[in-house]
Amino acid sequence: ACSDGQQADQATSGDGETIAISGSTSVGPLAEKLAAKYETDVNVNIEVNQIGSSAGITNAMNGVSDIGMSSRDLKEEEKEAVEEVVIAYDGIVVVTHPSNSVKDVTMEQVKQIFTGEITNWKQLGGDDLEIVVVSREDGSGSRDAFQEIVGYSSGELIRNAIVASGNGNIKTTVATNKHAIGFISFEYIDETIGTLNINGVAPTADNVLNNSYALARPFLFVHQAGLHEAGEQFIDFILSSEGQDIVEEAGAIRLD
């Protein structure tokens, strides 16, 4: 369970070492898939704990975990304590109720919606329905990235926005409310929700890679300076093309 003592004999029994990973819930599923594949090839034991970016970074800093996962940028003091590796990119999609007739918006309109300047779908050519904004919580990596790219700050977010924690909750909220608009990771898109093109560009991995779709942010692994051999090898695996294939399969965006 941990890198310190308790399980020393277990970790070394056989030659399977343990890599303890913890952190972001959005990076977590991807890390689990990478680990599952890696474990079939190499005799190591990888533990992935999805407990949130900050908790993961903290764990990496104080040694509870070998590697922390983050979907947000590191703070200055964190950067001093740990090293970061970008393992993939994640696209962010603006989503609505599937019945919503509005399918295309400009980045400016997105900003106006989330800051409360546009409050009715009919202003965008849709039905006469009040817009209900659904945002992620303050501190979320998706939200940070989304706000930065769209160009508004947390203080400007419309006050009565629904705040949901996690992609899944936004998805459920938006899927059950005709009024709603929100944003989630590429990975979680399915037919229960409608997606919006931004400035006429569809949210696809290709469009992210060719820089025509702007809403994307990095997935990070962080670790202390002297990460053990097994950990280093795992990171190498992820960055290899085999690893990046898995990234793509999982619905995230490969680095190259």
Add this chain to the structure above:
Amino acid sequence: MDTTHTDMTKANKRKYALEKFSSKLFLVCALLSVFSLVLIVGFVFYKGATPFVSGEYSFINFLFASDWVPSEDKFGIWPMIVASLYATIGALVIGVPVGLFTAIFLAEIAPKSVAKILSPAIQLLAGIPSVLYGVFGLAIIVPFLQNNLGLARGQSLIAVIIVLAIMMLPTIVTVSETAIRAVPKAYREGSLALGASQIGTIFKVIVPAAKSGILAAVVLGLGRAIGETMAVILVAGNALIVPTSLTDSVRPLTTNIALEMGYAAGTHQEMLFATGIVLFSFILILNFVLSKLSKGGQ
């Protein structure tokens, strides 16, 4: 018999030693919860008091300001205090009577065979994870409110109150039912023999006699309601406004902590712990009022 010696018999000596030891042991067990509380409170205060001790932020401001924008260093939790207050009172107002009446029904009115099935069924409700209550709220209650009250968003104070009231039920029903069942039969007989109706007997003799247990039920149910996060996050909407109606989205203190803790760092994290301090005070005051209430009636 052996009256020559004033000494204790050997066997009794052992018994007293055991007695002494066990009473010490029991005390230690009892103090453990105090110990835990002190540890946890200490932990929360240690984490949460820093921004105020350092003088960077004003605690009064923290309490009464209405802006909560951590990324811009604005920490005001007034809307959440109001939301917690309303949500708790609302849940109590619905959950306590329904729970208590259900308990009475099961203990006094329902045929034994029916109660035998229903009581465990209600206890089962206690084990359903709060996340699923939240999902239930989000998938059933929220759309229901949206559709029937013509709201743009069903995530609201009323949704929180309903979900919390439901979550309190198993605790209140189970603990009160046990208390009511433990009321001596002689009271029931005495009252019925005086020509009191079954209902009269229940409300005038049995419920008052079970008062202490019922209060425990309320305290435990309340604890469940105040401490609940996962279900509330899903149905509250978590908007940062001071609620003025039951249909407003709200963010109670607990959800604020649970919502942002996973990603918070630095001052933001400390402020979430400070929210915990406020929540604590809230719990302490509530428990204080309840214990006064229970003493007052005795």
Add this chain to the structure above:
Amino acid sequence: MERGYKATKINVDKLNLFYGDKQALFDVSLNIQEKEVTALIGPSGCGKSTFLRTLNRMNDLIEGVRVSGDITVDGENIYTSQDVIKLRTKVGMVFQKPNLFPMSIYDNVAYGPRMQGIKNKKVLDALVEESLRGAAIWDEVKDRLKTSALGLSGGQQQRVCIARAIAMKPDVILMDEPTSALDPISTLKVEELISELKKDYTIVIVTHNMQQAARISDKTAFFLNGEVIEYDETDVIFQTPNDSRTEDYITGRFG
């Protein structure tokens, strides 16, 4: 056996009672006269309490009790007529063990009347005092009416139970060894009270005290193993019993 000038208040006909499989009463038939005191005597466990409790249907509360036979009060069959509350207002009861509620003495006595809808404080005050006086306990408790009834001594509690029953002004009062926990003086007072009450009320009393039965009752029924062995004028039972078992019992030669 009956004197013509007193009406039948309670008529019991071929009553059988079972606790689950165990039969506790066998074909009991009794005719209880209005405004008389009827004493039930017999050895411990013979079914006196059980019988008494059928008269106001308190046995309904015990699971597994089955009753057959007819009981009428004022000509009305109490088991077919549904109004158990009316029956119990009319037929009051004092139990073998004092069973006061965990309330103040005052509230205990005022309980029944309040349940009947009496709210007026003056009326209640008067009723409580009258009832407590009636039960020979007023002087001992008048200064502590508002304190918990459970702090009283056993005998005091039993007398408050009697007061509680009297406060209902019932037609019939059933008493299950009401004086067994009382000292002679209180006993005497309660006995006097019974003689007083019988002017207006019908009283059925279970007692182990032969002298008491002889002193206060008009009729006496002798129970044995769930049967009524003999039922007659008290004088007859105590002086010229028909059945040798009755004689054995009252002279203490029995068993």
Add this chain to the structure above:
Amino acid sequence: MERGYKATKINVDKLNLFYGDKQALFDVSLNIQEKEVTALIGPSGCGKSTFLRTLNRMNDLIEGVRVSGDITVDGENIYTSQDVIKLRTKVGMVFQKPNLFPMSIYDNVAYGPRMQGIKNKKVLDALVEESLRGAAIWDEVKDRLKTSALGLSGGQQQRVCIARAIAMKPDVILMDEPTSALDPISTLKVEELISELKKDYTIVIVTHNMQQAARISDKTAFFLNGEVIEYDETDVIFQTPNDSRTEDYITGRFG
């Protein structure tokens, strides 16, 4: 007042007892002789039960009770010596209200001995039978020893309580109106039992029944409002009492 040939078993000296602020016993001094029956009489609420319960320190259990004065059993001060268990094994008690445990009859009687470490089934069986016989209840319960004791009638329960106390083979038995719930025959049996027991045991009994006190006791103490008014040979108390209040009470003129 004392006969030289019997030793003092219990000596009570200037005992005062308070329930919170309320004083229930005032300067009670009594000398209880070994292998005698001492009866405590007095009106309801005068402190008989309270006094009895100080002798085996049962009052310790009631919160807010304060005691001053000395009580010695076999010369040993029971309040300064710490061995309350030994005291209570030595000084058994039968309460005013039967208080059987929710267990079988057998387990109730075997409870005390088992707690003393007796495990042998034969020994226990014999002890249980002997005790139940001693309490004049064996025949009634011998076929249902394994059924719950709470299904017994009031009188039956009280006799099982007596059996439970006897099973401990104590030195002293305190009895709080042990026969108030019993019928005359059982009462007689218990009285005979008391006379039997007194050969080996010291017995203190609270009773409301003057005849009983006169019949079975050697000494009698008359309590009034928490004080001992008179304490003497039973014959003296009942025939030539010193105090007029004693006379009033036993002749029933009191109150």
Add this chain to the structure above:
Amino acid sequence: MRQAKDAVLRGLLWASALVSIGVLLLIVGFIFYKGIGYISFDFIFGDYSPTGGGGILPMIVTTIYTIIISLVIATPLGILAAVYLQEYAKQGRLVNIIRFATESLTGIPSIIYGLFGAVFFVATLKLGMSILAASLTLTIIVLPVIIRTTEEALKTVPQSYREGSLALGTTKLQTLYKVILPSAMPGILSGIILSIGRIVGESAAIFLTAGTVAAMPDSIFSSARTLTVHSYLVTQESGDIGLAAAVGIVLIVLIFFINMTATFISKKLNKADF
């Protein structure tokens, strides 16, 4: 008038019971309706896959681990603490403090327990993220429930039982386990059942202390994922309500059997004594 009032109250009693039962049926029905389609042999015994959600056997095992460890620690501790408060302590300041502390513990949100557990058990006591650390955290969470319900149960034991037993020269301890605890059993049991519910239903306190590793735990020192944490993650991230509900079905069945077992054991214990 009185009859009318009685009728109204009786109506309210029925209505409340119907509401409670209705809610129960609605929730259980909802969970079964949404989740039953996912239940299959593979769902439980298959290999875990991060996408398909199959293979929840490790989570069932982890859940059972946490229940057992937490109960094994919390039940005796809680009962003994309640015994102290109710039977041994002089009612006074100390007792009031303990009681107040206990009650205050009930209202603390589980996320705070989780953070505390992460700092105290995981980091300070160096238990690491593990089933044990989570169980200890859960122990603190359910302790107040057990203490409070046991206390209430002890209060209802008639004083005459205590007197009867002590007068026979038994010690308090003997009286306690022979007479008092057996007759308080029903109340204690309901406390335990509520605690099981709390343990099983917890998520925040568990994933911060035991983590979310979706593999069969080797020992109680392993990091692992409980059923509830699984359904939490599913709800939180993928929003797959059906999958979360399917996990819920497994939980309901599990709790049903555990509650039955607890009831059975307490009955057995009772029989053994009487």
